[in-house]
Amino acid sequence: MKSSAALLLLMLGVTCGRGDAQTTPLPPPYAGAYQPQGVDEIGLWREDDESERQLAVSNLVVRDEKLTAYVKQVLCDTVGEDRCKSVRVYIVREPTFNATMSPNGTMRVFSGLFLRVHSEAELAAVLGHEFGHFEQRHSLADFKSLRSGTDVLAWTAVLVNLAASYNTRRVYRDVELSVYGHLYRYNRDQEREADRLGIAYLNKSRLRPQAASLVWQNIMAEVEVSARHRGLKKPNFNVIAFTATHPPHGERANYLSVLALPEGADRDSGADRYRAMLAPWIPLFLEDQVRLNDFGGSEYLIEALAQAGWTAGLWFARGELYRNRGNQRDLVQAADFYARAIEIESGMADAHRGLGLSLMKTGRPSDGQKALQAYLDLKPGASDANMIRMMLPKEVTGP
Amino acid sequence: MIWLAIVASVSAAVTAPAAAQERSAVKQGFELAAKSNKKILLFRPAVRVGAQSTGGLFEPNAEWTEQAKANIEAALHQFQESLGNEVVAAPEAYGDDARNLHEHMALFAAVSQSVIEYQFFVGNRLPTKKRDNKTQVFDWSLGKGVAGLPGAADADYGLFIYNRDAYGSTGRKVLQVFAAMGGVSVTSGEHVGYAGLVDLKTGELLWLNADAAMGGDVREKDGSEKRVRQLLEDFPGSDIPKAVAE
Known part of the structure; x- marks a missing residue:
């Protein structure tokens, strides 16, 4: 009882302080390297x-x-x-x-x-x-x-x-x-x-x-x-x-x-500098995020990142997110997202792979095979190359 | 988060006494003859020493840990001769080597814990290890990757040592006395140690000795000697006399 009253007071104290910048305590003076x-x-x-x-x-x-x-x-x-x-x-x-x-x-x-x-x-x-x-x-x-x-x-x-x-x-x-x-x-x-x-x-x-x-x-x-x-x-x-x-x-x-x-x-918030510095890392971090199986949260994050402009990496991550959930309606959407990624960056091998796999499952195998072939052309040594080749028609696979 | 575990340990400590447990095992067919001129690589021993609070919390103590480390090192050096083979400390590792070593130290800890949990002591049994237990087979491995560890190329076997000691604080001991009056068992102090020998060519675990209630006060010189003797008394090829059970 006493504790909740104290908590209430604390919260009141915070709300009463609205607009009064004096309530911010200044950091204590720095005392040099601390030893335990x-x-x-x-x-x-x-x-x-x-x-x-x-x-x-x-x-x-x-x-x-x-x-x-x-x-x-x-x-x-x-x-x-x-x-x-x-x-x-x-x-x-x-x-x-x-x-x-x-x-x-x-x-x-x-x-x-x-x-x-x-x-x-x-x-x-x-x-x-x-x-x-x-x-x-x-x-x-x-x-x-x-x-x-x-x-x-x-x-x-x-x-x-x-x-x-x-x-x-x-x-x-x-x-x-x-x-x-x-x-x-x-x-x-x-x-x-x-x-x-x-x-x-x-x-x-x-x-x-x-x-x-x-x-x-x-x-x-x-x-x-x-x-x-x-x-x-x-x-x-x-x-x-x-x-x-x-x-x-x-x-x-x-x-x-x-x-x-x-x-x-x-004051400056440094958003541009931050974005420029993080740009090469966002695809990797998004890949980990998509694997969390939190569809709503991941979708929110991708869209929030896209407010500064859609990039190939963001479209690709969104494609992966939808393809991983894997309902038929998701796959149709995913194919669209991969296509947008490819529009921006045509050499993105994994986007061709995702596009191909999504199309194969949504009744467009011929387009899908074309995309998969593009994937293999861009990344001949891919670890799943043999598996992907099995989905291609025999005459395309060569000897 | 940390303290959820501690809360669990408090309630466990008040109800169940930990039985004194010691066991060791050697891989079938493995024999290390004394004076066979084999080289044993000793990896940095993991030593943690502290006190046990009244509620059973581990209170790390840096001074004790440093003392124990120095003492155990000195005792190891002293027993080296009796081990029958040459023991050398693993070299300091950098970069990828250091990462590889870290992964293998963690792997060794995980494998040893599995042996201790699922093979050594009665109770938990991994379904895949049931037959091994009946026929006294000791078959565990860290994989061939150990051959790439820094210093492994020039040695035959790797020796890992783990020690964790928590000495009962005064508060804990007083609690123990009162608990005994109420007919409840409260343990005071925790002394866990294990040592293992790994074939640096194949990664096979050759020998493991685990003891959940070790003797010897590692903060003292004599105690450390006793501790190291207990850890290594069943070491293949060693002629360390068995400690007299107290």
């Missing part, structure tokens, strides 16, 4: 160092110096050159919307993030948030709260067993619920703090701080489309589930837009 202190923190860092050592040689890391340097530069532009020196950035090929930062300064940026932010400013909002966790040393605090929570539970379990009765068991259940509830709420409060720090960095940077709220608005739109395609009802973006580790999207979008410096609205 105390048994717990030194221990956590050692574990983290070990895990970074493994990450550095992991096959999941996208090893592209240019892209990694670019992401690092966006982080530096956001939090300042001195602060960002303590960070190593790794881009992890993982098609979900996430980035993490661990105690020793390892930043993992998931490739799925790049499909969901559309400018340097939006990327900066996410990176700044993660850096906020790092600067406030949230992992350590989290570990300590978790330890005290589980300590209490262990003692309660033992004491309840000493005097086992119906009532004491009920007491145990109550304690259990309040400890778990506390741990989740604590996590959400940390996220709010990181959000406030992230937006404070952004306010001080050269980038447009209004982008932070935009990130969450886009995520809500994606989640909504994804739910609709799966026949689920519209998600409620303001309700806090018991086990929610983060504040609800709606709340975040709200307070981030309130905390963004109004004068910053005229």
Whole structure:
């Protein structure tokens, strides 16, 4: 009861602060390279160092110096050159919307993030948030709260067993619920703090701080489309589930837009630079996204990316998405999308393949075979070349 | 996310005591004669030492881990002679080599865990391994890729060592006493170790020794010696005397 009242107050506090830029706390002054202190923190860092050592040689890391340097530069532009020196950035090929930062300064940026932010400013909002966790040393605090929570539970379990009765068991259940509830709420409060720090960095940077709220608005739109395609009802973006580790999207979008410096609205968001840098990577990241089997979400992302203009890669990804779902109506659409990709880039071998396979299944085998032949001509050494050849008429296959 | 696992471990720790478990196996037909001048490549041992909180959480301790690493290394060096063959540390790897090594370390961990889970101890059995268990066949492999590991060309066998220790904190021990009064079993501390020998030409797992309740305090010199002796006592071709069971 007390906790929900406190939460209510917090939310009220955020809404009351509307239009008052003074509510944004400035980042604390930078104190130089931090070294861990105390048994717990030194221990956590050692574990983290070990895990970074493994990450550095992991096959999941996208090893592209240019892209990694670019992401690092966006982080530096956001939090300042001195602060960002303590960070190593790794881009992890993982098609979900996430980035993490661990105690020793390892930043993992998931490739799925790049499909969901559309400018340097939006990327900066996410990176700044993660850096906020790092600067406030949230992992350590989290570990300590978790330890005290589980300590209490262990003692309660033992004491309840000493005097086992119906009532004491009920007491145990109550304690259990309040400890778990506390741990989740604590996590959400940390996220709010990181959000406030992230937006404070952004306010001080050269980038447009209004982008932070935009990130969450886009995520809500994606989640909504994804739910609709799966026949689920519209998600409620303001309700806090018991086990929610983060504040609800709606709340975040709200307070981030309130905390963004109004004068910053005229600043550059770096959308063009971002698009140019990411252009060669979008097809690969989209390929991973399409495989997630989230039709609505993927369709939303492709269309969002296409707002800056349809490219061959985007048409191709859309074709793949439809062909993978594979209803007859999807295949007809997919053929259309592949054809558009080929219109823009006639040498795109995989688009010819997709076009051919889609046409073969929708009653146009002769056109399909032509497309498949074009695929083989463009990519004679393809791994599936022999299989594709089996679909071609004998006289075309040669000796 | 992390703490869901921990919550599970709390409830498990309060209800079920872990039985002391040790087992080792050698691939049928494999014999490593002492003084046969074989070269054994030792991959960087994975060592984690920490405390166990009252609730059963692993609390990493950097100082203990560093001590344990140094101690175990010294003990390995000392036992090298008794192993009957030459043990050399694997060279530092870079670039693609490092990635390949990382993949194989992870693969070894996964395969050993499977052996431990599905063949060594009663309970879980993989349907494909049921017959092997009855006829005492030990047939596991990491694949021929091990031949490409850095340093593998000049060696015959690869040795992997894993250690994880969590020493019961004072809080945990007090809890244990109170729990015993209530008739509940709470374990304090966790000492898991396993070591394995792999044929660097074929990738076959030749020998594996796993112990879910190891002795020896790795934070101390003597303890580490005892630990390494326990890990390697069944090592093919070794003449390390068996530790007296306590």
